[in-house]
Amino acid sequence: MKLSLRDRRVAAPAIFGCLLAAAILVAGLQQAALDAAVLERDAKTELIERLRRTDPARAGGGAARQAPRQDPYVASETATLAAAEIDRLVRTVVTKVNGAVLSTQVTVERGDDAAMRRIEVHAVIEGPIEAIQHTLFDLETGAPLMFVSDLELQPAERAGAKQDANQPPRLQGTMALNAYWRSGP
Structure with a gap:
């Protein structure tokens, strides 16, 4: 099937527009995934910092790992x-x-x-x-x-001692x- 010159002039911009729209859609999806990954990383970093402040051993803090080993005897x-x-x-x-x-x-x-x-x-x-x-x-x-x-x-x-109720x-x-x-x- 051969397209006429007039049909080719109309089809070329339409195909270009579809490809451009697909590229913009893919870029938008990638940006949304990147934003979600950044938010997740920030939440995990905040959680690790909170754990380090409250419980260094659970958060893998350096102080807990380097504690001197006590003698069992x-x-x-x-x-x-x-x-x-x-x-x-x-x-x-x-x-x-x-x-x-x-x-x-x-x-x-x-x-x-x-x-x-x-x-x-x-x-x-x-x-x-x-x-x-x-x-x-x-x-x-x-x-x-x-x-x-x-x-x-x-x-x-x-x-002779009574148990106090308190x-x-x-x-x-x-x-x-x-x-x-x-x-x-």
């Missing part, structure tokens, strides 16, 4: 000093959360191998349930590493903890 010159340090740490953790240490008994197993240098602590503590929970969490997640191997909880009873009930906990020590400063 109690470093001490002697087994007796290591046992005293574990006893001090247990008392500090319990009193920090408004609990009370009623008694502790520390036993040291001596050996040449680091796995045989175990310190076992039997402690009786008292406090509200929240204090007991925080104590267990702090002892098991802190350094040096301590492992709770036994725990018994019961209501704390005091002779205060949470108190519990008495008996627990056995294990930690390991190594020679050195």
